[in-house]
Amino acid sequence: MAGLLAKFGHYTHAVVRGIPSSLATEALRSSEAEVDLTRARQEHADYVEVLRTRLGLEVVELPADEALPDCVFVEDAAVVCGDTALITRPGAVSRRGETEAMKEALKKLDLNLVEMTDENATLDGGDVLFTGQEFFVGLSKRTNQRGAEILADAFKDYAVSTVPVTEGLHLKSFCSMGGPGLIIIGASEHAQKALKTMQQMSNYRYDKLTVPDDLAANCIYMNLPGKGHVLLHSTGDTFPESFKVLEKLTDCTLIAVSGSEKMKVDGALTCCSILINKKTDI
Ligand code: GLY
Numbered sequence: 001m002a003g004l005l006a007k008f009g010h011y012t013h014a015v016v017r018g019i020p021s022s023l024a025t026e027a028l029r030s031s032e033a034e035v036d037l038t039r040a041r042q043e044h045a046d047y048v049e050v051l052r053t054r055l056g057l058e059v060v061e062l063p064a065d066e067a068l069p070d071c072v073f074v075e076d077a078a079v080v081c082g083d084t085a086l087i088t089r090p091g092a093v094s095r096r097g098e099t100e101a102m103k104e105a106l107k108k109l110d111l112n113l114v115e116m117t118d119e120n121a122t123l124d125g126g127d128v129l130f131t132g133q134e135f136f137v138g139l140s141k142r143t144n145q146r147g148a149e150i151l152a153d154a155f156k157d158y159a160v161s162t163v164p165v166t167e168g169l170h171l172k173s174f175c176s177m178g179g180p181g182l183i184i185i186g187a188s189e190h191a192q193k194a195l196k197t198m199q200q201m202s203n204y205r206y207d208k209l210t211v212p213d214d215l216a217a218n219c220i221y222m223n224l225p226g227k228g229h230v231l232l233h234s235t236g237d238t239f240p241e242s243f244k245v246l247e248k249l250t251d252c253t254l255i256a257v258s259g260s261e262k263m264k265v266d267g268a269l270t271c272c273s274i275l276i277n278k279k280t281d282i
Helices: 002-006 037-054 098-108 145-154 189-201 240-246
Strands: 013-017 058-062 078-081 084-087 112-115 128-130 134-139 159-164 175-179 182-186 207-211 220-224 228-234 253-257 274-276
Touching (some): 013 037, 013 098, 037 253, 078 098, 084 145, 098 274, 134 145, 145 159, 159 189, 207 240
Parallel strands (some): 013 058, 134 159, 182 207
Antiparallel strands (some): 013 274, 128 134, 175 182, 220 228
16 A cells, blocks of 8 residues: 555646636635636636646647536546546536536546445535545535445545534535645534545544635645655635634745635636546556
8 A cells, every 4th residue: 555655646648628608607605705717717727727837737628618617627527546546426417418518528537436326325425535545425415324325435445434514515625635744734623524534434544734714625645756745725815814823834836826716616626627547656
């Protein structure tokens, strides 16, 4: 397992998708905040540019689909680990169509596809935390036990544990990996409780970094050739207090990425890309 952890965060490709105009009015959301579409598109273009130019990933950009207002949140449509891609069955009916384009894109990348066809199963990728050693799957409004069981079948090399998500949209709405063995977690009571559950269920030891804002705990960790450890995180404008905590991470390159418009429709940084490692030897 140590060998697998050594490759944790290695990526060569990213799949992203454009923002349809329908996001502004029809994307699912928990608040009534109004989305500035122009700003959301600019933020997304900046995010994609970081992946492509600053980090050197090969980016596959799927076109936006007006009939799928949430389609920019590609993470929910598939879970990729190694050379296997699980095409999910998203919990929201309005989002089920998002998997079609994702399936085609991942097929072209020569991944082994597993499709979640069981009509009793639901799973959003935002509920899936891969630590490099095991999976945690949030049981939320979007993801159920059957979905977690199918994920466990698809990725048999890893243990899969479930965690109740009692508030917020997804498991990763309040946590993510900050590096091998490091979980970044929000300060809210439900986030801390979920972390305790994960620690109790695991055979591994994880360090934690608590940030005051739950959504600021959603970061993207990568370990890239020639770049080393990199952490994409929300900007200081969006979360000033959490920014101060993240700034203390001195052993990685910190890249601040703005996503405040997408947050109005419950989108976080990890939601907007599927990261893939096509080179097993880097
Ligand atoms: N707007 C993201 C979601 O609710 O799935």
